[in-house]
Amino acid sequence: MVSRVSRRTILAGGAAALSATAIGAPRLAFGQETRLRLMWWGSQPRAERTFEVTKLYMEQNPGVQIDGETVGWDDYWPRLATQVAGRNAPDIIQMDYRYIFEYARRDALAPLDEFVPDVLNLSGFDQAALDGGSVDGALYGISLGANSSAMMINKAAFDEVGIDIPDNSLTFDELQRIGMEITNAGKRRNFYGIADGSGLEPFFENYVRQRGKALYTEDGQLAFDAEDVREWFELWAAMREAKACVPPDVQALDKNQIETGMVSLGHAAVSYGHSNQLVGYQALNKDPIVMHAYPRIAAGVGGGHYRKPSMFFSISSQSQNPEAAAAYISFFVNDPKAAEILDVERGVPESSAVRESLAPKLDDTGRAAVEYIGGLGDLAGPLPPPPPLGAGEIDRMLLRVSQEVAFGQHTPQSGAEAFIAEAESILARG
Amino acid sequence: MTTIATSGPISAQSRGWLARAWTRNGAGYMFLLPWFIGFFGLTAGPALVSLYLSFTSFDLLTAPRWIGLDNYIRIATADPKFMASMRVTFFFVLVSVPLKLIFALAVAMALNRGIRGLPWYRAIFYLPSLLGASVAISVLWRQLFAGDGLVNSFLANFGIEGPSWISNPNYSIYTLIVLAVWQFGSPMIIFLAGLRQIPQDMYEAAELDGASKWRQFWKITLPLLTPVVFFNAVVQTIEAFKAFTPAFIISGGTGGPINSTLFYTLYLYQEAFGFFRMGYASALAWVLLVIIALFTAFSFLTARYWVHYDD
Numbered sequence: 001m002v003s004r005v006s007r008r009t010i011l012a013g014g015a016a017a018l019s020a021t022a023i024g025a026p027r028l029a030f031g032q033e034t035r036l037r038l039m040w041w042g043s044q045p046r047a048e049r050t051f052e053v054t055k056l057y058m059e060q061n062p063g064v065q066i067d068g069e070t071v072g073w074d075d076y077w078p079r080l081a082t083q084v085a086g087r088n089a090p091d092i093i094q095m096d097y098r099y100i101f102e103y104a105r106r107d108a109l110a111p112l113d114e115f116v117p118d119v120l121n122l123s124g125f126d127q128a129a130l131d132g133g134s135v136d137g138a139l140y141g142i143s144l145g146a147n148s149s150a151m152m153i154n155k156a157a158f159d160e161v162g163i164d165i166p167d168n169s170l171t172f173d174e175l176q177r178i179g180m181e182i183t184n185a186g187k188r189r190n191f192y193g194i195a196d197g198s199g200l201e202p203f204f205e206n207y208v209r210q211r212g213k214a215l216y217t218e219d220g221q222l223a224f225d226a227e228d229v230r231e232w233f234e235l236w237a238a239m240r241e242a243k244a245c246v247p248p249d250v251q252a253l254d255k256n257q258i259e260t261g262m263v264s265l266g267h268a269a270v271s272y273g274h275s276n277q278l279v280g281y282q283a284l285n286k287d288p289i290v291m292h293a294y295p296r297i298a299a300g301v302g303g304g305h306y307r308k309p310s311m312f313f314s315i316s317s318q319s320q321n322p323e324a325a326a327a328y329i330s331f332f333v334n335d336p337k338a339a340e341i342l343d344v345e346r347g348v349p350e351s352s353a354v355r356e357s358l359a360p361k362l363d364d365t366g367r368a369a370v371e372y373i374g375g376l377g378d379l380a381g382p383l384p385p386p387p388p389l390g391a392g393e394i395d396r397m398l399l400r401v402s403q404e405v406a407f408g409q410h411t412p413q414s415g416a417e418a419f420i421a422e423a424e425s426i427l428a429r430g
Numbered sequence: 431m432t433t434i435a436t437s438g439p440i441s442a443q444s445r446g447w448l449a450r451a452w453t454r455n456g457a458g459y460m461f462l463l464p465w466f467i468g469f470f471g472l473t474a475g476p477a478l479v480s481l482y483l484s485f486t487s488f489d490l491l492t493a494p495r496w497i498g499l500d501n502y503i504r505i506a507t508a509d510p511k512f513m514a515s516m517r518v519t520f521f522f523v524l525v526s527v528p529l530k531l532i533f534a535l536a537v538a539m540a541l542n543r544g545i546r547g548l549p550w551y552r553a554i555f556y557l558p559s560l561l562g563a564s565v566a567i568s569v570l571w572r573q574l575f576a577g578d579g580l581v582n583s584f585l586a587n588f589g590i591e592g593p594s595w596i597s598n599p600n601y602s603i604y605t606l607i608v609l610a611v612w613q614f615g616s617p618m619i620i621f622l623a624g625l626r627q628i629p630q631d632m633y634e635a636a637e638l639d640g641a642s643k644w645r646q647f648w649k650i651t652l653p654l655l656t657p658v659v660f661f662n663a664v665v666q667t668i669e670a671f672k673a674f675t676p677a678f679i680i681s682g683g684t685g686g687p688i689n690s691t692l693f694y695t696l697y698l699y700q701e702a703f704g705f706f707r708m709g710y711a712s713a714l715a716w717v718l719l720v721i722i723a724l725f726t727a728f729s730f731l732t733a734r735y736w737v738h739y740d741d
Contacts (some may be wrong), residue, residue, distance in 0.1 A: 056668065056739055077704075078702075078703035078714060081490040081491065081703075082490065084490065084491055085490040102491070104493065106491040106492050108491055189578075190578060237554075248687075249577065249593055249597045249598040249687075250577060250594060250597070252594070252597030252598070252686065253577070253596075253597045254592065255682030255683075255684075256682070257682075260682070283456075390705075391702070392705065393704075393705050396493055396684065396700075398585065399684065399686070400686060400688055400689060403599070403686060403687045403688045404688050407598075407599055407687070407688060411690065
């Protein structure tokens with residue numbers, strides 16, 4: 001397949017020759033071998049699963065060599081951007097809904113339509129899954145699983161206080177009452193009912209969607225106003241006042257990772273994440289963890305959640321071997337054995353055939369993740385428009401302003417005004 | 431280097447000079463070559479590129495677009511985060527550097543009294559600086575100063591309920607200052623060497639004249655040590671301006687809570703690698719360079735009024 005030998009190929013070959021010598025197994029570096037680089041973000045369990053699938057693929061496809069690289073979420077995006085800028089992008093790139101538009105519109109990704117269906121089999125995908133990975137009518141990302149935002153509940157902490165896990169009718173008022181009960185019961189040291197969600201963008205998004213709005217409009221403007229932000233901050237000020245949620249200096253320990261979530265740190269019985277993270281949450285916590293949808297703003301109001309592609313595989317526009325990369329992705333999302341290895345760690349698989357073959361093999365955690373997505377019902381609404389440039393900065397800024405409100409440097413009113421003003425200036429700057 | 435780089439017509443005489451210079455120093459240049467490559471390829475080259483980029487809008491994915499002075503104008507007039515990070519950084523520099531120097535000098539003087547096993551103590555006190563601003567130490571710091579960390583467990587013995595130091599915007603910067611002061615090793619070693627240079631007969635003479643230890647310190651030790659103090663102050667100030675890792679690790683890269691640990695370098699990093707504004711981040715880097723240069727120039731200008739050289 002390698003017909004052109006570029007400087008990069010030679011460099012890569014040289015590096016491969018070096019590493020081959022290093023492990024004492026001389027391998028063919030210049031022959032007919034197709035080399036692909038694969039990069040993803042994620043935790044250690046994800047790395048193990050991914051490497052195992054890659055190994056399986058290489059066994060079944062001699063002549064294809066796939067080199068995997070993995071880093072954490074925060075380091076992933078700087079590294080990817082640097083590699084793309086240095087014309088050194090990996091062939092297969094794990095993508096997120098937040099970035100896929102940016103990368104696709106700047107021609108960093110290759111459109112995949114030409115490989116469907118001959119190389120890339122997507123017959124088991126429903127239209128929503130395909131749409132999530134499409135940009136301006138072309139397919140750029142293959143969804144690796146569906147997820148949705150979720151609350152992670154420490155079931156043991158609920159049991160200790162004698163509270164049942166609520167059903168899907170849960171409202172913010174009820175959540176506050178539950179939080180107060182757990183805090184007041186004082187069963188654990190420095191322990192509160194729920195985490196403070198006021199600085200969490202997905203939670204806020206859920207809230208504004210229930211109010212019939214969204215974070216961003218189709219043309220990338222704010223789709224909510226200061227009134228929404230003020231009431232959101234007031235809601236959480238009431239939570240803090242009632243000691244339903246953790247105080248601000250405890251909440252500030254959360255670095256938006258599974259490891260530093262209030263549940264994992266043992267400071268609250270409820271914290272917030274995404275449904276595919278249940279596997280990771282359970283791996284880190286001795287107490288049983290169950291998932292629950294975000295509360296309703298009032299009885300009967302829904303539509304805050306949406307089923308979103310947790311992540312994609314995309315192919316770099318710089319790839320020398322897009323077809324081989326597409327074949328690998330096809331294997332990754334369709335092969336029953338690969339699916340068994342991957343489990344639902346990247347979210348619930350999109351292919352209906354894979355879901356069926358996987359169902360009997362899932363453990364309790366896996367089954368809970370699948371059932372959660374399937375059971376959202378009226379709590380789920382349509383996929384929102386993609387976030388515009390600057391959305392990542394607004395996400396961070398929400399966290400900061402929420403802390404300013406929580407620590408008393410802003411009232412909910414002045415915090416809301418500051419948030420809107422700064423968000424608009426970020427969007428204007430792009 | 432300059433002679434090698436010179437092009438154009440060269441007279442016979444200078445060519446002879448060049449040849450002789452090459453014969454004399456050629457081997458030296460060859461030995462320096464790896465450094466030259468490193469310096470020009472990895473330091474000077476990228477620095478010049480960043481100067482160019484600071485006049486552009488560049489998001490890594492598309493080619494840089496020339497926008498003239500816009501980045502610098504924004505820094506000067508319309509960037510509240512720049513001001514916030516400046517406040518945090520200046521506070522950090524102005525508090526941590528004097529504390530660190532005082533601490534280093536105190537330890538150096540304690541060690542300079544001919545105690546036995548001095549090399550051991552020196553090594554032990556230097557250890558924190560070797561561990562330096564590493565990721566491991568920053569993680570350790572996070573554990574120490576968390577709400578249920580070791581520091582608060584210790585305080586609890588005295589009935590004091592400490593706050594969560596690292597996650598409270600009123601205290602978080604102080605944990606970083608303590609961390610910086612704790613790494614007093616390298617100025618301490620330099621102070622120690624400086625103290626050794628002070629002739630003992632001066633102290634003997636002072637002793638005979640009945641000067642107290644306190645007076646000896648102010649009239650002999652400190653004046654004779656001023657060149658070393660000056661050196662340490664300049665180096666540590668530059669180091670403090672450049673501090674990055676501790677704030678990055680302890681705040682999880684956010685500079686929070688509420689920008690309370692948003693060091694200038696951390697803000698620069700966020701702009702560059704968090705929000706992909708390479709052009710703007712380059713401009714920020716050059717502004718930092720100018721600030722450090724001004725600080726250093728100021729130190730040198732005032733030095734003549736308080737630094738005493740022997741000769």
